[in-house]
Structures are given as C-alpha cells and as structure tokens.
Amino acid sequence: MKTRNSGLVIMLICTVIFMCIAVIYSNNRKNAEIKLEESGGETIVVDSGADLIIWYNDSSLVPYIEESAYRYSSGLNIDLVQVSTLDYLEKINEFNLEGKGMPDIYIVDSEMLQKAYMAGLTSTNEDPAYSEQNYSKTALAAASCDGGLVAYPFYFDTAYMVYNKAYAANAPKTFDEILNFASSFDAAATGTVENILRWDAKSLLYNYGFIGSYINLGGENGDDQTIVDLNNENLIASLNYYQALSQYFSIDINTVSSDSVLQEFTQGRTVYSILGVSALSALNESGINYGIAVYPDLTETLKSRSLSATTVAVVNPYSKHLEKAQKFVNYITYEHAGDLYGQTGLMASRKFESYEIPGMEMIMKQYAQSASLPKLISASDFWVQLQNMLNNVWKGMDTATEAGTMESRMLSRLNLNNQQ
Incomplete structure (x- = not known):
C-alpha cells in the first residue's frame, strides 16, 4: 500500500512540474503575441519581449531549440518564428530597416548565403570552435563567403x-x-x-x-x-x-x-x-x-x-543582442549539437569522436567528401x-x-x- 501511495505522490509531483513548465512556456508564447505585423501575407512577431528572436523554416527544429533554450545557462526566453522560404531574406531586411522585430538568429540553406552576405545580412563568425578540428572542410565551406566564415554550420543531408x-x-x-x-x-x-x-x-x-x-x-x-x-x-x-x-x-x-x-x-x-x-x-x-x-x-x-545540402545558422548583424545571439548559436550548433538528431532526426554538421547510432560515422565520412550546391545569386x-x-x-x-x-x-x- 505504501509503495502504491508513493507512486501516486511521484506522479503528482511530476504532473505539477510539467504544468509549471507548460505555464512558463504558455506565458512566453503569450508575450510573443503582443505586437504582430503582416509581411507578404504572413503574420510575424514584431515585439515579443523575448531575449532572442529566431527565424526558421523547418518545423522539426522547434523541440530542439526550445529544449536548448530551457537548458542554456539560466534559461532563455526565446521567440521562434516560422517564416516561409519565399522572400525569406527580403523579409529579414525589411524588419532590419524598420528596427524592430528583426531576428537575432536565422536559419537558412547554405546556397542562399551569398545573397544574404551581399545584402549585409551576415556577421563574421570568429568563434574558434568552428575549425577543422570540429567541422569538416565541407561544413566550413558551406558557411563561408568571400573567403571567411559568415555563418555557423548547423545540420546537413547527403547521399x-x-x-x-x-x-x-x-x-x-x-x-x-x-x-x-x-x-x-x-x-x-x-x-x-x-x-x-x-x-x-x-x-x-x-x-x-x-x-x-x-x-x-x-x-x-x-x-x-x-x-x-x-x-x-x-x-x-x-x-x-x-x-x-x-x-x-x-x-x-x-x-x-x-x-x-x-x-x-x-x-x-x-x-x-x-x-x-x-x-x-x-x-x-x-x-x-x-x-x-x-x-x-x-x-x-x-x-x-556525392552532394550535400548544409543548413546554417546566421547571426543578424542588426541584432540588438549580438553577444547573446553569438553565444546561443554556438550552443545549438556546437556545444549542444549532440542532442540534435535524437530530437529532430536531423544530423549535426559538427564532428564527434564517436557515434552511438549505427551508420552515423560512415555518413559523416560521406559528408566530409561531398560537394555543396553553389551560392551564386545568378545561378540560384x-x-x-x-x-x-x-x-x-x-x-x-x-x-x-x-x-x-x-x-x-x-x-x-x-x-x-x-x-x-
């Protein structure tokens, strides 16, 4: 009987903890809906009061980024904004010019990087973690323009x-x-x-x-x-x-x-x-x-x-929280990247010494040997x-x-x- 009661108590405690987390998340999302603006037929957050605003296309990223924000340091109040790929960079530029609601970090396919770079929508990645010790030449090349790193390799696909x-x-x-x-x-x-x-x-x-x-x-x-x-x-x-x-x-x-x-x-x-x-x-x-x-x-x-398609994270140079954005983008693409596959099915570009999941080591070898799609604007x-x-x-x-x-x-x- 005592064992059964103890089990009920544990279940009640877990339920309360889960409800508290849900309330915190719900409040964050409620704050994120304070001010909205129409852009290209989409409703996009303009002023959420969040610590960081992150734009993305792929909805499978949501649980990973939310969990990362929760675990990061003392936790971050982030606003995740799903924006369609249609005129994606143009929308970022529009919000940058308005000076409000712009993303601090945005996720984009590497073949769009030159367009972002030429439009002044990228910032230099000087983080020493992004070297050949931790990333393949393929990954680093995908995050580079004009001979320098302007993004952070995030995840990839290859054959x-x-x-x-x-x-x-x-x-x-x-x-x-x-x-x-x-x-x-x-x-x-x-x-x-x-x-x-x-x-x-x-x-x-x-x-x-x-x-x-x-x-x-x-x-x-x-x-x-x-x-x-x-x-x-x-x-x-x-x-x-x-x-x-x-x-x-x-x-x-x-x-x-x-x-x-x-x-x-x-x-x-x-x-x-x-x-x-x-x-x-x-x-x-x-x-x-x-x-x-x-x-x-x-x-x-x-x-x-073989071909590879690399998705990168970019820190918006117009962000009002540049240092905070740089530290968090390191967390999701490097420090915490080992959890990416388990939560999303997406494979991190970062190299690891060993892989628990069968097949991953050989896929990483393939990725390192692969070619990326060109970034040339004229050959999009x-x-x-x-x-x-x-x-x-x-x-x-x-x-x-x-x-x-x-x-x-x-x-x-x-x-x-x-x-x-």
Whole structure:
C-alpha cells in the first residue's frame, strides 16, 4: 500500500512540474503575441519581449531549440518564428530597416548565403570552435563567403550507399562491382529480392554523385562566379555511364521516390540503395542486416562525388543582442549539437569522436567528401537545371549536347559567355 501511495505522490509531483513548465512556456508564447505585423501575407512577431528572436523554416527544429533554450545557462526566453522560404531574406531586411522585430538568429540553406552576405545580412563568425578540428572542410565551406566564415554550420543531408549483408558481404567500391554482382545473382532463388539497385533517379541529392567529380560551379566555397566547368570529357563519360545504368536497371523516374526506395530496401526487396540522412532511423528500426558505404565510384577510373545540402545558422548583424545571439548559436550548433538528431532526426554538421547510432560515422565520412550546391545569386536555379539535364540523359538524349547546353546556359546567367 505504501509503495502504491508513493507512486501516486511521484506522479503528482511530476504532473505539477510539467504544468509549471507548460505555464512558463504558455506565458512566453503569450508575450510573443503582443505586437504582430503582416509581411507578404504572413503574420510575424514584431515585439515579443523575448531575449532572442529566431527565424526558421523547418518545423522539426522547434523541440530542439526550445529544449536548448530551457537548458542554456539560466534559461532563455526565446521567440521562434516560422517564416516561409519565399522572400525569406527580403523579409529579414525589411524588419532590419524598420528596427524592430528583426531576428537575432536565422536559419537558412547554405546556397542562399551569398545573397544574404551581399545584402549585409551576415556577421563574421570568429568563434574558434568552428575549425577543422570540429567541422569538416565541407561544413566550413558551406558557411563561408568571400573567403571567411559568415555563418555557423548547423545540420546537413547527403547521399550514401546501403547494402543488404544477407546478399552482399562487402561494400561496393564501384558501380562496376554492382553490375558484376547483378550479372551472376539469382534473385528468383531468394524469394524476396526484386531489385539489385534502386535510388530516386529524379532527385539531384541522389543523382549528383554520378557526375559530382567533374563539375565545378563557384569553386570551393561555391561563391566565385569566374569558376565554371560543366563540360569536359570526364563529365560526358560519366553521363554516358549514368545513361547506361538507366537502361540496365530500368528505374521509372515517374513513379520512384526516396520513400519507395527506402521501403523496398527495409523489406529486403533490394540489395543496394542510395539513401539520405532521413532514412537512417527507419534503417535501424527495420531489423535488416545492412551496411553503409560512401557513394561508390563509377569505375576504377571514373570517380564519384556525392552532394550535400548544409543548413546554417546566421547571426543578424542588426541584432540588438549580438553577444547573446553569438553565444546561443554556438550552443545549438556546437556545444549542444549532440542532442540534435535524437530530437529532430536531423544530423549535426559538427564532428564527434564517436557515434552511438549505427551508420552515423560512415555518413559523416560521406559528408566530409561531398560537394555543396553553389551560392551564386545568378545561378540560384542551378540545381533545377542540373536535374533537368540528368532527366534528359536518363531518357536517352545525347550526353555531349546536354552538357554543352548546360554550360552555355550557366555562362549566360553569369554573363561570362564572352570571357571564355
């Protein structure tokens, strides 16, 4: 009886504590709704009385940032404002000019960073924690413009290879190895395997690796418009190889998706798949005996280079709380970053000495080897144009023509046609 009563007391205490936290959070949110302003059809907080205002797009970040604010030092009263990506930077500039309601910190994809930098919406990151000791060159390059750090690497996505260990004992080093495997593998004898290799062939994240070693737009940091190399012999050879794969594996780009690829792999119906960070949780929960490998080269001579998409945190130079913003952005992107995946499913850009979750170490290795999308303002639709080129190649269009058209289009966008 005493044990039962003790349990009830503990439950009551926990309930009271939870209610107190909820009231504090509710009061903070109520304060955040004091003054509102319409901007581009959205209602945005103008004056919340919060310690910091943070703008973001991805709603999955909310529990992590709120928990971080609660745990940070003596706790912070923050206002999280979800703002659509449409005219995102323009809205920040608008609020900066008005001098009220501007974000102290905002979260943005790295390919938008040059636009933010050129508009005077970034501040220099001089924090010594953001070095190659704690971040890969890929992460630091994603947060850089004009040769210097102007943001804080936060989280990323990238493409990697998975393989079913029940049928493939070792990670493939090349796609040629997968083709050799396919030529001798008896799928019918397994009773379950339907596919040798699957990936979402209409998504640049998974496709880019086939040509990534032989294209360069914007240089190392993706912000130098004088560097354009989108048409060379190795690129055309890689496009030819990619086209041959499309004919061999017969993937229908009109019906395939990253979700269907993941489902087929976790059900044991596919031997090799190309997946992204969001698939890791399902892979580990599926119970399938799998391995993770970096994106294979095409052949022994044709190399691959996977794509990564890095999201960064930026401290607004117009913030009225610069020092406080710099310290908190360090907390969420560096000091406390080990908790990011568990609360959001997003993988932190920060490196760690070890990883408890299977697969993470290899994904980080892949991230370090990957290329980022360019930040060039004039080539903001580069990823769309590149995927369109790959779609055309997949459908059988001439590879040399497609590469030449792609390069010419980008040179024209950058006004470099007469300089080449």
